[in-house]
Amino acid sequence: MYEGLYRKLPSTKAYLDRIGMDAPQEPDEAYLDRLILAHQYQVPFENIDTSDKHLTVSLDTEVIFDKIVIRKRGGCCFELNALFLKLLTALGFDAWACRCRVLRGKDFFPPSSHRAALVRLNDGIYFCDVGYGGPQPACAVKVEDGSQKSSAGQTFRIRREDDYWWTLLYMSKSGPEETMQFTMMPEDEVDFVPLSHFCFTHPDSFFSSGERVISRRIPGGSVSIEDNLFTRVLDGVREEAVITDEEQYRKLLIQEFGIKL
Structure with missing residues (x-):
């Protein structure tokens, strides 16, 4: 029933x-940092399938690969970080999926609604994420209390809770x-099926809006x-423009x- 979640990448080179x-x-930290930054530059976070087309998000590897690699789309965390994890393991990294709860912008204790990846390198374990709308680290951050790392003009820190x-933490x-x-x-991959369903169907979830x-x-x-x-932030300067019609949106x-839809 869930075989599609566990299929390997159709093509590592194409990805x-x-x-x-x-x-x-x-497969070291320096390469991992470049890989994460390149991914964030090229592959957007987007929910067009659910917001514009009212489609169900598939977590099958081949479906996600076709969407992101072949059709050059983006996706949500359950798509982007799932495929990215497959890429990491195909490249020889010791990596696995982790469950997250998003705290930013919340005045309550939220349920788990995000997935990221952890990578074991020679000197420890690193947190990696290419599927959060932002702010997100443009690099791998070592999972160690007080660990801090900067990339692409942003700095993040890790704090142990228990x-x-x-x-x-984003050091703004x-x-x-x-x-x-x-x-x-x-x-496990199957563990994200109910989390994804919650995010896109539950009335308390942002994405169901x-x-x-x-x-x-x-x-x-x-x-x-x-x-x-539409918003562009460049070198600290913020510019905004209201999208007035479908033609402007597609451009x-x-x-x-x-x-290109």
């Missing part, structure tokens, strides 16, 4: 070509911001669409996100 990367000579949970100009919590316990969310990291900042508002998708 690397999609994000403009070569295979590593050595025996099970760790918190990722106004101070540390709790972004998400994650657990290091390995999660049908609001359009698209974002991509660019050198020096980011571009995003939230509902009918922005092509020009800013590389998405």
Whole structure:
């Protein structure tokens, strides 16, 4: 019933070509950092299938591969980080999925609704994420209390909460911001089926509202669409434009996100 979740990548090379990367000579931290940044530059976070087309999100490997690699779309965390994990293991990394709860912007204790990846390197375990709308680390961050790392003009820190949970903090100009919590316990692919269903169907979930969310990291900042508002942040300068019609929306998708519907 869930066989499609466990299929291998149809083509590792095609995936690397999609994000403009070569295979590593050595699967180390330096390569992992470049891989994450390249992925965030090339593959946007987007929920167009559910917001615009009212489709069900499939977690089958071949379906996600066709969407992201062949058709050059983006996806949500359950798609992006699932496929990214397959890429990591295909490249020789010791990697597994982890469950997360998003804290940013919440005034309550939220349920788990996000997935990321953990990678074991020679000196420890690293947190990796290419499927969060932002802010997200543009690199791998070592899972160690007080560990801190900067990339692409942003800094993130890890804080240990207890025996099970760790918190990722975004070090903004106004101070540390709790972004998400994650657990290091390995999660199986099938464990994300009910979490994905919750995110896209439960009335308390943001994504069930049908609001359009698209974002991509660019050198020096980011571009995003939230509902009918396009935003570009470049070198700290923020520009906004209201999307007034379908033609303008589709032009922005092509020009800013590389998405052709």
